[in-house]
Amino acid sequence: MNGVDRPSANALEHEAIYIMREVAAQFEKPVLLFSGGKDSITLVRLAQKAFWPAKIPFPLMHIDTGHNFPETIEFRDRLVEELGVELIVRNVQDSIDEGKVVEETGKYASRNMLQTTTLLDAIEEFKFDACIGGARRDEEKARAKERIFSVRDDFGQWDEKNQRPELFDMLNGQIEMGQNVRVFPISNWTELDVWSYIQKENIEIPSIYFAHKRKTFLRDGLIWSAEDEVVFRAEDEKVEERMVRFRTVGDMSCTAAVESHADTIDKVVAEIRNSRISERGARIDDKRSEAAMEKRKQQGYF
Amino acid sequence: MEVLKIATAGSVDDGKSTLIGRLLYDTKSMTDDKLEAIERTSKQKGYDYLDFSLATDGLVAEREQGITIDVAHIYFSTPSKSYIIADTPGHVEYTRNMVTGASTSQASIILIDARKGVIEQTHRHFFINNLLRIKDVIVAINKMDLVDFSEETYNTIKADFQELMKKRDYQDQNITFIPVSALKGDNVVNRSGNTPWYNGQTLLEHLEELDQKDIYNTGTPRFPVQYVIRPKTEDFHDFRGFAGKVYGGELNVGDEVVVLPSMTKSRIKDIYFYNKQYKTAPRRSSVTITLEDEVNVSRGDMLVKVGDLPTIDKQLTATVSWMDSASFTPGGKYVLQHGVNKVLAKVDAIEHKIHPDYSGIEENVSSLQMNDIAKVRLRLNKPIFYDKFKEHRTNGSFIIIDSRTNNTAGVGFIE
Known part of the structure; x- marks a missing residue:
């Protein structure tokens, strides 16, 4: 006994743990998709809690665009070692080399879209029937309609008009051969919920989430890293040093930084609480068109 | 929050x-x-x-x-x-x-x-x-x-x-x-x-x-077992934890419980949430429970307090809200998911359709279409442990899965 009578009443945490357990019970080959970002780090903690004192009963998988911030890769490898779970890595570069996808070119070139092919190939290779991801409904309008157990067909496609209703706590994971389910345990969390959880649980996260000095340049009103080769920069885009941090850590080529002096978790939480820009406001991939995310999702994007 | x-x-x-x-x-x-x-x-x-x-x-x-x-x-x-x-x-x-x-x-x-x-x-x-x-x-x-x-x-x-x-x-x-x-x-x-x-x-x-x-509508505590945790590590060699979410009321260390359907009695030894132990598992918490005795428990079983048994039956009457494009017909076979427990269900009869605008009922209905609401009688291949929906919002509801398409085809509220 630890002096406290009852566990914390964080309804979102209890819901997410319940979902993790349903995945382990209902599927034969689940996997947790791990990007090294704060949402997937949160998922790992929730999985730990769901199965303690046993180890997490499924592997982690990273679809590596090759454009990761180096800090996230270091972090990933350390975490996996501590947990003693299996890590699978599949590279977008391999899909490019095999001629399955073609690298985008130009100012807005990104490997974000290319990830989908690598992911679908990996699902087929390992015969995964459930992929746990850290997507949240508050991120984007199309995600607001996503189910907790979201069925994908043989081609990895999402049929948004034909989704299963989810009633009460009951999750229906019955699928046919070849289908798989995307599972979103933190569907109902907001960005602030995730940060508050990281703060309360004292979870370690990659350093790029905290304010640091970085060589950057401006484009379309967004701040881009000038320290990493994969981010395209035109000759006339002037490099300046700024205090910045990242709110998401996706593919470097499409993730912009925000000006910030929040160098501790407490300051980050305070900053998010007062923020007037949404998290994905710094993701150029969503700005391509009004329906950008919905189109990507139909094609099998996470 | x-x-x-x-x-x-x-x-x-x-x-x-x-x-x-x-x-x-x-x-x-x-x-x-x-x-x-x-x-x-x-x-x-x-x-x-x-x-x-x-x-x-x-x-x-x-x-x-x-x-x-x-x-x-x-x-x-x-x-x-x-x-x-x-x-x-x-x-x-x-x-x-x-x-x-x-x-x-x-x-x-x-x-x-x-x-x-x-x-x-x-x-x-x-x-x-x-x-x-x-x-x-x-x-x-x-x-x-x-x-x-x-x-x-x-x-x-x-x-x-x-x-x-x-x-x-x-x-x-x-x-x-x-x-x-x-x-x-x-x-x-x-x-x-x-x-x-x-x-x-x-x-x-x-x-x-x-x-x-x-x-929140409260009721009596019900603990459907989702998953059995057996780490089989040196430190936790004999650990057998029953993972699940508590519904209705709360459970405490020392509570005398019955395991359904085996009807075996035991007592709650420990309540874990992650690596800490607690005295109480509050309503809607996802905890892991260990029992004093070695009892055979698996997914779909339910722990309830002694003297507080739900109905244990293979037949039930429920109001069903139909949600699928394939119609619901007497004689049809479905999977019924009650919480985390799945059984096979056969439609005995559609008693009557209920107009969802208080304008009355319709008898002699041969099938239900999407968006219909009706009172139906179902027969199951195994008993489930349920309460009336009126008394227990969680333990009194179920979903119906069409086993041909795997779609969630309807929801039921038990009477």
């Missing part, structure tokens, strides 16, 4: 999306980039006001048709509470979405257009709120600006709705009437100067004051 989930119901033009947009805007939950997008699109369409409905109508098809076609979830928070709004469409053919949204909500908002008053749609919305036993219902009489904020209009609509309330069978429901203009912002978050005759709370004030204990 406390989380409150709210279902919304309204007809196509009642201004539901606008109301949600207004809540987000006035609580400063709408971020600048989203607001800019709304300003841009409103301008493009030539509106002289901000079209907040653009904040919630997510899918391309919806934007094209100008209607909401599925359940969308919208999030906002105040310093004291986190809110999740399940935005469900209001038109006739989408009963299934309303039922779905309401199933996870503790409160609900029914919108009425002040110019139209209580219409057939309102009957349907209230019926579903009743069927799902939503504890707190707010009747928002919207577009008050278009009726010159007339007290008389408001009172007429209120009286009509109170007439409708006589038909409900769930008497414990709290019902609150609020005159609002979602478009102009009256009585949504801020009190309006246009309704001096209204002394009640604004919509947000009402939501802020709702207390968890008033809005």
